[in-house]
Structure formats: C-alpha cells, structure tokens
Amino acid sequence: MGYAFAGLFTLMIAAAGPAFGEELESSASAGKRLAVAADCVACHTAPGGKAFAGGYPLSSPMGIIYSTNITPSKTAGIGNYTADQFARAVRDGVTADGTHLYPAMPYTSYSKMTDSDIAALYDYFMKEVEPVDTPTRKTSLDFPFNIRASMIGWNALFHSDKRFTPDPAKSAEVNRGDYLVNGLAHCDTCHTPRNVLMAADNSKALAGGALGSWYAPNITSDKVSGIGAWSSDEIVAYLRTGHVEGKAQAAGPMAEAVENSLQHLSDTDLKAIAAYLLQTQPVKTGEAKARHEFGQASTDELTLRGGKPEDNPGWHIFSGTCANCHQADGQGNKEYPSLFHNTATSRSDNLIAAIVYGVHREVDGVAIDMPAFGPDALFTDRLNDQQIADVSNYVLSRYGNAEQTVTAADVALAREGGPKAPLAVLAKxxxxxxxxxxxxxxxxxxxxxxxxxxxx
The missing domain is CATH 1.20.5 (Single alpha-helices involved in coiled-coils or other helix-helix interfaces)
Structure with missing residues (x-):
C-alpha cells in the first residue's frame, strides 16, 4: 500500500496539466516538478545569484541563516552525496558530514515526502541542475544557537520521521492536498504558530504565524478567522496569481511562493490544496469580522483637500503618495488593488511591511510591483517611521481594521525584522x-x- 501510494503521488505531480507555466514545459521531469512544488529555488538562490547556489539570507528570530549550495558541485555543493545522504538531509536535517541543519530548512515538513519523490528529487539535482563551485557564506549565530548539536535534543522533542500516509476516510483529492500543504509545499511551516522553543504548535495547525516583519494568516476553514468563506475557485486563483478581487493580494514570503512555485502547479494540484484547506479543523483566533470584509470607499478627497498637513498628516501622505495608484477613494483600478475588502489592510503588521518593503511578484511573466517607501527606498519617495505610521493609521481607519493603530516604534521594529521570539530574548x-x-x-x-x- 505504502509503495503503491508513493508511486501514485509521484505520478500525480508529474502529470502535466495545460495550466503549467512556461518554466514547467510538458517534458519537465518529475524531479523538476517536485523541486518547484517544494519551492527549493526561493531559499537556495541568493539575489542575483545562480540557481540553487545558496547564500540567501534567511531572517530568523535567532539571527541570519544563510542557505547552502545544493547544486551538484563536488567542492561547494552536494555533488558527493549518496541518495541516502540526500534523503537524510532533506527529511531529517542532517548533512552528509553529520552537521545538523536549523529548521529554517523545512525538513520537519519534508519528512513526510515519500521515498519515490525523494529519489526523483535526487535525480533532478544530480543530473539536471548546473553545478556551481562557489562556496556560500557560513551561518554564524550567537551563543547558544551556534551549537548545532543542540538540534539533536530539539529533533527528539519535535521532529517526526513518519512518512505521509493517506487517510482512508478522506477523498484522494483531499489526501493529495494534505501531502502538498503539510509536506512537499510546506505551507504549515509558515502558517502554523510556534511555541516557545520555535517548534510548530500543531494543536493550532495552520492558524497563523509570525514571519519576521510579516504575518502568515490563519488558513483553516474557519469562516471568520480563516478562509472558510472563500470558494475553491478563489483559493486556486490566489495560489496561481497572488490576487483575488475583493479578498487579498500576496506580498512578502507568500508572493515569493506564488512566483517561484505555486503558479507553476497544475490546476489539479491547486484544487487539491483548496479541497484540503476547506475541510481542515476550523481554528478561531479572536477576529470579530473576516479580514477581507473591512473598509469602504472614502470621500476624504472632497472634504480634506486644502487643509493643513498637520491637521491630518496621514491623509496628506496618502493623497500625495498613494492615491495616484490606489485612487483618491481607495478603490483602486485594473492595475492596482482596492485598499478596502483587502486582507492587507486588516492587520497593521502586514500593512507596515508592505509600505516599508513594497510588494513584488511576477506571474505569467508580468511583474506586479508596489515600490518600497521605507527610509531605505531607492527609487521613490522615502517616508520616515512617523510618516509611515501616520499613513498606516489613515489607511486602517478608512479602509481597514480601524481598531488597530501604528506607532513609529512599530515601524522601526518592522524594519529591524519584526518582534523577537521569546527564546531569542531569553538567550541574551x-x-x-x-x-x-x-x-x-x-x-x-x-x-x-x-x-x-x-x-x-
């Protein structure tokens, strides 16, 4: 049963549908499709660097973790790995020389991958990926996190080597979605909250989690806190494009997932993910209203124009910097999304991050960009922390969750990478x-x- 099901999953993911992007042509190998579904390229490719050559700086509560070179280079990559060593690194977080990886590498999710999928992935990296002999920067965390042997104890507490097995009470589509969400595509890694030791709190699976300056929202089937009010077609559209009118826009890490991975999956895969999410255990996280239901169009352009900037600084910044794209009433146009009925304006943390860092994703070869407006912005208006707080509060009060407010200190914290995890604070x-x-x-x-x- 196990081996047959493993082979079935490889066949499912390898079966190309007409909706695959240009990168995944019909002749693409099963291993390449798996690498795309697992989004390996996002973390293992540095900005401007060669694919899979590592060196990407991953911001964690413990410090910067640099991804490793996973090309088949025999001097800098994994070219000397055997199939068993590769499988152990991917599914257990232990390299060929016995070094323990930090769980920034989502081996806790990849551990569910079937043997046949691991074998196909190994063949892809060894036979199809170009070797890059450039060494990557070494990760050097502060004490005590620099003691990698501590991961032995962490793994004993929180890591399972159990492979995915289908639930006979669920449909084949839901089981396939489960395998993608909690295994191969590792959605659970970001969307499940963490406990004090930075392990996934699976009692609240997919109920939302902090990601540095960003927040990965609740994606359980709860109709208010989660995405239970979304249709299957809306979830599929969001995964493929990062945009659903009247609902949400993908930014930050989710935009990377859409760009590098999700848009290239088949409709069958995306529908399976939607089917699984819509039947998950609903988890309420305290919201009184669904996050896409906030706000309405504004008439402030008619009533506030000509006023003194100090009387309403947030509106003046919005009028001069934001209204040109999002329109004076906030309802956007064909190119730029509405600011109301938009999950981005329901949480202050994601709103701040979008303003500070901008929004960037490429779908079907078309770039979707909102420039960064933080103090480090290069090619647009630079806003200081207080100005970002002012315009955030204006947007929240008119178009989003008016119960949330932003201070300059909140903006500074976002620029520094977000709130520190309790474990990192205690480590000091x-x-x-x-x-x-x-x-x-x-x-x-x-x-x-x-x-x-x-x-x-």
Missing part, C-alpha cells in the same frame, strides 16, 4: 546567567575549602 541572558552560576559555584567551593581549613 544565557552567558550572564552561566557566568553568575560559575561565580556562585566558585564562592561555594571557596567557602567549603575555608571551613575545612579552619576545622583542620
């Missing part, structure tokens, strides 16, 4: 705590020696 006290314990032990030892001498 590790060395002082160790020193304090050593001093206390030393004092106790000295006291004992002194007592013995006096007794003698």
């Amino acid at each position: 006290f590790t060395i002082p705590a160790i020193i304090l314990v050593c001093v206390l032990i030393g004092l106790v030892v000295m006291a004992l020696i002194s007592r013995r001498r006096k007794g003698a």
Whole structure:
C-alpha cells in the first residue's frame, strides 16, 4: 500500500496539466516538478545569484541563516552525496558530514515526502541542475544557537520521521492536498504558530504565524478567522496569481511562493490544496469580522483637500503618495488593488511591511510591483517611521481594521525584522546567567575549602 501510494503521488505531480507555466514545459521531469512544488529555488538562490547556489539570507528570530549550495558541485555543493545522504538531509536535517541543519530548512515538513519523490528529487539535482563551485557564506549565530548539536535534543522533542500516509476516510483529492500543504509545499511551516522553543504548535495547525516583519494568516476553514468563506475557485486563483478581487493580494514570503512555485502547479494540484484547506479543523483566533470584509470607499478627497498637513498628516501622505495608484477613494483600478475588502489592510503588521518593503511578484511573466517607501527606498519617495505610521493609521481607519493603530516604534521594529521570539530574548541572558552560576559555584567551593581549613 505504502509503495503503491508513493508511486501514485509521484505520478500525480508529474502529470502535466495545460495550466503549467512556461518554466514547467510538458517534458519537465518529475524531479523538476517536485523541486518547484517544494519551492527549493526561493531559499537556495541568493539575489542575483545562480540557481540553487545558496547564500540567501534567511531572517530568523535567532539571527541570519544563510542557505547552502545544493547544486551538484563536488567542492561547494552536494555533488558527493549518496541518495541516502540526500534523503537524510532533506527529511531529517542532517548533512552528509553529520552537521545538523536549523529548521529554517523545512525538513520537519519534508519528512513526510515519500521515498519515490525523494529519489526523483535526487535525480533532478544530480543530473539536471548546473553545478556551481562557489562556496556560500557560513551561518554564524550567537551563543547558544551556534551549537548545532543542540538540534539533536530539539529533533527528539519535535521532529517526526513518519512518512505521509493517506487517510482512508478522506477523498484522494483531499489526501493529495494534505501531502502538498503539510509536506512537499510546506505551507504549515509558515502558517502554523510556534511555541516557545520555535517548534510548530500543531494543536493550532495552520492558524497563523509570525514571519519576521510579516504575518502568515490563519488558513483553516474557519469562516471568520480563516478562509472558510472563500470558494475553491478563489483559493486556486490566489495560489496561481497572488490576487483575488475583493479578498487579498500576496506580498512578502507568500508572493515569493506564488512566483517561484505555486503558479507553476497544475490546476489539479491547486484544487487539491483548496479541497484540503476547506475541510481542515476550523481554528478561531479572536477576529470579530473576516479580514477581507473591512473598509469602504472614502470621500476624504472632497472634504480634506486644502487643509493643513498637520491637521491630518496621514491623509496628506496618502493623497500625495498613494492615491495616484490606489485612487483618491481607495478603490483602486485594473492595475492596482482596492485598499478596502483587502486582507492587507486588516492587520497593521502586514500593512507596515508592505509600505516599508513594497510588494513584488511576477506571474505569467508580468511583474506586479508596489515600490518600497521605507527610509531605505531607492527609487521613490522615502517616508520616515512617523510618516509611515501616520499613513498606516489613515489607511486602517478608512479602509481597514480601524481598531488597530501604528506607532513609529512599530515601524522601526518592522524594519529591524519584526518582534523577537521569546527564546531569542531569553538567550541574551544565557552567558550572564552561566557566568553568575560559575561565580556562585566558585564562592561555594571557596567557602567549603575555608571551613575545612579552619576545622583542620
């Protein structure tokens, strides 16, 4: 049963539908399709670098983690890996020389991959990927996170080597979606919240999680907190294009997933993902209204024009910087999305990140871009932290969730990579705590020696 089902999944993913993008032509191998579905290129390709050559800086709560070279280079990549060593690295996070990878590499999800899919993926990287002999920058985290052996204990607590097995009570389509969401496409890695030790809290699977400056929303079937109010066609359209009118636009890490991976999957795959998500256990996360239902068109252009900037600084920034694309009433046009009935304006964190970093994705060869407006912006108006806070508050109050507010400190935090995880905060006290314990032990030892001498 297991081997037959594994082969079936490889066949399903290898079967090209007419909706595949140009990159995945009908002659593409099963391994190439799997690599695209797993979005390997996104993390293992540095900006401006060669495909899969590594060096991409992954921002984590513990510091910057640089991705490795996974080309078949025998000096800098994985060219000397055996099939078993490759499988262990992908599914268990352990390299050929025994080094433990950090779970920024989603091996906790890839562990569900079938043997046949791992074999096809290995063949693709060894036979079809161009070797790049350039070494990548080494990851160097602060103590104690630089002790990779600590991952042995973490894996013992939180990593499972159980492969995917279909649920006989579910349809073949839902099982296929489960395999993609929680395994190959590793959607759970971003959309499931983390516990204090940065492991997935599967009691709230797919209920939303922080991603540095961004937030991956709840994608369970709850009709208010999640995407239960979306139709299957809307979910498919979002996965393929990153856009659904009156619902959402993909930005940040999700835009990368759409650009590099999801738009190239077949309709069958995308429908399977939608079918799985729409039958997941609904998880409520406290929202009173679905995140795509906020806001309405504004008439402020008629009532506020000519006023003093200090009277309404957020509107003045919006009018001069944003209204040209999103229109004065916020309802957008064919090229630029509406700001109301848009999930991007329902959360202050994602709104801030979109303004600071911009929105970038390429779908079907067409670039969708919103420029960055943060202090580091290169080719457009630069807004300081207070200005971004002002315009964010205006947009939230008119077009989004008016119960949320933004301060300049919130914007500064977003530019620094977002809130620190509790574990990373506690780690700052590790060395002082160790020193304090050593001093206390030393004092106790000295006291004992002194007592013995006096007794003698």
